[in-house]
Amino acid sequence: MKAKDTTNIWLDIGKAAEVLGLSVQTVKKQCRKGSFVFKIIKRGKQSHYFIHLKSLPDFAQDKYSGEKISDKKYSEAPNWAKEQAEKYLPILKASNGLKGEALKDFINKWNNENTEELRTSYSSLIKMRRRFFRYGVSGLLSKHGQHLTGSTVPDNYFEYFKNLYLVEGAPSLRTCWDLTLGYAIRIFDAKRETFPSFMAFKRRLDKEIPKQSIYLARMGETAWNRKYGGYIERDYSNILCNEVWVSDHAQIDVACFDSDNKVVFPWVTVWRDYKSGKWLGWILQSRNPNSDHIFQSFYYAAEKYGLPKDVIIDNGKDYRSKDFAGGRKTIKIAANKSKAMAMLAELNIDVHFALPYNAQTKPIERDFLKIKELLSKHCVGYRGGNVVERPEKLAKEIKSGKIMRFEDFKQLFDNYILNVLNKRPSQGKNLKDLCPDELFYSEFKEKITTSKDALKLFCMRTSKDFTIRRNGIKDTAFGITYWADWMISKMGMKVYLRRDIEDYKEAWVFKSNNDEFIGTATAVSSVAALHADKVSKEEFKEAMSIKKRNFKTAKSYIKNTMEISPQEKYENYKAAYNSVEKDFQADVKISKMANTNMDKAVRKKKEQKATANIDLSIFLQKENEQEQELYLFETDKILAQEALQQNKKIRGSL
Numbered sequence: 001m002k003a004k005d006t007t008n009i010w011l012d013i014g015k016a017a018e019v020l021g022l023s024v025q026t027v028k029k030q031c032r033k034g035s036f037v038f039k040i041i042k043r044g045k046q047s048h049y050f051i052h053l054k055s056l057p058d059f060a061q062d063k064y065s066g067e068k069i070s071d072k073k074y075s076e077a078p079n080w081a082k083e084q085a086e087k088y089l090p091i092l093k094a095s096n097g098l099k100g101e102a103l104k105d106f107i108n109k110w111n112n113e114n115t116e117e118l119r120t121s122y123s124s125l126i127k128m129r130r131r132f133f134r135y136g137v138s139g140l141l142s143k144h145g146q147h148l149t150g151s152t153v154p155d156n157y158f159e160y161f162k163n164l165y166l167v168e169g170a171p172s173l174r175t176c177w178d179l180t181l182g183y184a185i186r187i188f189d190a191k192r193e194t195f196p197s198f199m200a201f202k203r204r205l206d207k208e209i210p211k212q213s214i215y216l217a218r219m220g221e222t223a224w225n226r227k228y229g230g231y232i233e234r235d236y237s238n239i240l241c242n243e244v245w246v247s248d249h250a251q252i253d254v255a256c257f258d259s260d261n262k263v264v265f266p267w268v269t270v271w272r273d274y275k276s277g278k279w280l281g282w283i284l285q286s287r288n289p290n291s292d293h294i295f296q297s298f299y300y301a302a303e304k305y306g307l308p309k310d311v312i313i314d315n316g317k318d319y320r321s322k323d324f325a326g327g328r329k330t331i332k333i334a335a336n337k338s339k340a341m342a343m344l345a346e347l348n349i350d351v352h353f354a355l356p357y358n359a360q361t362k363p364i365e366r367d368f369l370k371i372k373e374l375l376s377k378h379c380v381g382y383r384g385g386n387v388v389e390r391p392e393k394l395a396k397e398i399k400s401g402k403i404m405r406f407e408d409f410k411q412l413f414d415n416y417i418l419n420v421l422n423k424r425p426s427q428g429k430n431l432k433d434l435c436p437d438e439l440f441y442s443e444f445k446e447k448i449t450t451s452k453d454a455l456k457l458f459c460m461r462t463s464k465d466f467t468i469r470r471n472g473i474k475d476t477a478f479g480i481t482y483w484a485d486w487m488i489s490k491m492g493m494k495v496y497l498r499r500d501i502e503d504y505k506e507a508w509v510f511k512s513n514n515d516e517f518i519g520t521a522t523a524v525s526s527v528a529a530l531h532a533d534k535v536s537k538e539e540f541k542e543a544m545s546i547k548k549r550n551f552k553t554a555k556s557y558i559k560n561t562m563e564i565s566p567q568e569k570y571e572n573y574k575a576a577y578n579s580v581e582k583d584f585q586a587d588v589k590i591s592k593m594a595n596t597n598m599d600k601a602v603r604k605k606k607e608q609k610a611t612a613n614i615d616l617s618i619f620l621q622k623e624n625e626q627e628q629e630l631y632l633f634e635t636d637k638i639l640a641q642e643a644l645q646q647n648k649k650i651r652g653s654l
Contacts, residue, residue, distance in 0.1 A: 008193065010039070011056075011064070013049040019060040021133050027051070034174070037193060052193050058152070077141050085140035087118060088128045095125065151204040153196045157184055161201050166209075166217035173198055241443040244274035245301070245308040249289040250368040252413070255381035255398055256406040258286045263398055265383070266406060268413070269293040271301040272364045274312065275443075277426070278436035279367070279417050280305050284410045302455055306447035310350045347450075367421070374424075375416050380404065463497040465512045473497065473509070473521060482507050482521035490518065497521075 011019075016036075017027045028049060031038040037055035040047050053061060095106050104122055111119040131139035153161075160183050164176040177198035184190035205214065216224040251267050258264045267289045270282035281301025283293050344351050376382050381403035384390040397403055404412070423435045431439055449455070466473045468490050472483035475497075482497070494512040509518045 009053040010050040011053055013051065015064075016049075016051040016056065016060075019063045020056065021130075035197070035199070037197075054194050055197055077138075081141040084142040085137060088120070088125075088132075088140050089137070091120060091125065092129060092132055151196075151200065151207070153200050153204045156188075157196070158201065158204060160184075162205070162209075165201075165205070166214065168218065168220050170218040173202055177201055239275050241273055241276045241278075241440045242280075242305055243308055244310045244312065245271050245280065246274050246312045246364045247271045247294065247297070248314050248364050248368075249293075250371075252284075253372065253376050253383045253385060254379045254409065255383060255394065255403045256286070256409045257401075257403060258406045263403070264406065266409065266413075267293075269297045270364065270367075271297055272367060273436070273440055274363070275430055276436045276440040277363070277367065277431070278422050278440040282417065284413050286406050299455065302449065305444070306449040307347055308349060309448075310352060311344065312352045314353075370421060370424075371416075374420060375413070379409075463499070463507075465494050465496050468493045468495060472524070473507075478504065480504065480523045482509075483524050484509075484519055484521040486519050487521070493518075 013024055013027055017024045020027060022030075027036075030036060031049060031051065035055075037052040039050050039052075041050060042048075053064060056064075091110065094110070095103060098106050103125070107120060107122055107125065128140060151158075157180055161176055161180045164179050165171065165173065180201070181190070181192065181195055184195060185192070212224065212228040215228060247270065249267055249269050251265055253265060255263050255265060264286040266284050266286055268282055268284045269289050271280050272278065273280055281297045281299070281304070283297045283300065285293060372385065380397050381394065382391065383394050422437045425431065425433050425435045427433055434442075463475065466475070468487050470491065472481050472487050473495065474481045495509050495518065496512055497507040497509055499507045505523050507521050507523070509521055510516060511518060
């Protein structure tokens with residue numbers, strides 16, 4: 001049969017529904033969705049739908065035109081392709097007219113009466129019915145996933161469409177099709193009625209380009225890596241619990257009031273066992289995390305569970321700090337200096353840095369998602385992981401004061417870690433229905449540790465190099481001056497400090513050249529918090545900032561309008577004090593000198609000087625010399641000398 005010219009044929013909706021094998025109402029709905037090119041012609045009060053033949057699927061066009069695959073082509077098909085058709089032809093004939101439960105009963109009976117090769121399922125039979133309706137007996141041939149017909153989209157249109165569709169930002173399929181249609185009309189004088197549908201573009205795209213490649217082009221490399229990127233399967237069989245630790249920061253998406261009634265979202269810094277997932281040490285704080293919190297949380301974990309052999313840490317600058325992990329690997333540091341500055345090196349712990357911007361290398365990231373599901377979403381003040389997730393009630397909860405105090409939330413958070421996260425069973429490949437605590441203690445049999453005092457010293461922050469001056473060691477960053485008596489004999493020495501991040505009041509001093517411990521020193525900065533047992537780094541910072549603000553405020557009021565000479569000031573003093581005639585010395589009473597600490601320091605200094613400089617003059621025979629009198633002021637000495645000269649003149653005149 002000669003093929004009909006389908007260039008400009010419009011089918012009424014009844015005929016279109018017949019060749020599509022759908023109901024009229026379904027075809028109308030698909031027209032309104034844009035699946036077909038259609039037009040509406042009103043005849044009186046009735047609206048009649050007409051659908052362009054070229055916008056219908058290929059099978060419908062073939063069915064209308066009568067261009068089905070001939071029996072000759074079926075006979076030329078390979079035997080492996082015919083086997084599927086020969087299997088389903090008798091099944092389709094026997095099940096003709098059946099549907100629903102009746103069809104399912106037929107399939108069950110058919111499967112019981114036939115061998116495994118001839119058996120089928122409900123979904124497979126429905127699919128073969130559809131193929132047989134569309135393509136006849138050739139539709140039952142096995143194609144191994146190949147499309148039964150080629151694409152109707154020309155290459156030049158398709159290339160233009162790909163450049164629009166396969167870009168980051170994921171533009172919609174319909175807008176890219178509209179732009180391609182406009183391009184075809186403008187350049188090639190294409191007709192909308194004969195232009196391939198947007199689904200034809202989509203089918204060719206899916207056929208020629210892998211799904212993951214489309215996702216990469218439209219969503220970006222990071223999203224592709226999370227969904228399709230290959231990964232290395234981790235083998236935990238040669239790792240025992242507590243041998244490897246992982247650490248990271250995370251912000252908890254729960255609003256709290258801090259001590260100043262400001263709204264904050266707390267941060268947690270945690271050390272977690274690599275294999276079992278048990279949280280070993282953590283610290284929740286209201287401020288942004290830094291290296292201090294890494295040290296402190298490590299100290300909490302190491303104090304209770306000992307030391308690991310390896311750690312996996314983030315590649316951020318707070319984890320790369322020299323006094324924690326030794327700094328960047330590209331920076332060359334002298335061997336003795338790196339040993340003194342890097343805590344992990346001193347403890348013989350191997351450091352492994354995670355790849356930048358690659359959360360998959362740190363399994364601790366999954367724990368933060370668990371915290372979000374177990375705790376954050378059930379708390380008042382939850383803000384969501386991003387703007388899209390943010391609840392509308394958050395602003396009302398903050399304004400009404402319903403959110404928790406940070407101290408209360410911290411206690412709740414700690415309890416959740418101890419009694420929920422660490423005790424919650426998991427079906428993962430490591431835990432296998434065990435909880436982290438159970439797996440951890442089943443393998444944790446040896447605790448590698450050092451003394452508590454030494455561990456605390458290891459976890460102290462190291463400073464930059466300082467020079468001991470006459471006032472001691474001055475840390476200008478925090479406005480602290482450290483002093484100890486032994487510094488008197490160490491003037492000019494280059495040193496560095498180790499300080500407890502929770503108590504900056506005391507510092508351990510080491511030589512810079514050979515890391516020798518010299519002694520401890522105490523902060524002598526004049527801040528009110530100094531009288532407390534502990535003075536934190538934040539308190540020193542706050543004290544310095546208050547001092548600077550007060551200075552600027554006070555300075556703003558000072559504006560000199562005139563200059564007063566020293567001579568004028570002297571005349572003012574003289575006029576003020578000489579107007580009162582009184583013998584001030586008459587009221588002075590002799591009393592015992594107060595034995596202050598400064599007096600003790602002066603006596604100790606004199607004793608040290610006397611010990612270092614022994615007077616050997618007693619072994620010399622000298623004439624008796626008149627004992628020299630000591631004077632408190634230079635004026636007293638001059639007056640005494642003048643009186644002595646006057647006495648000599650008087651004696652000479654006599």
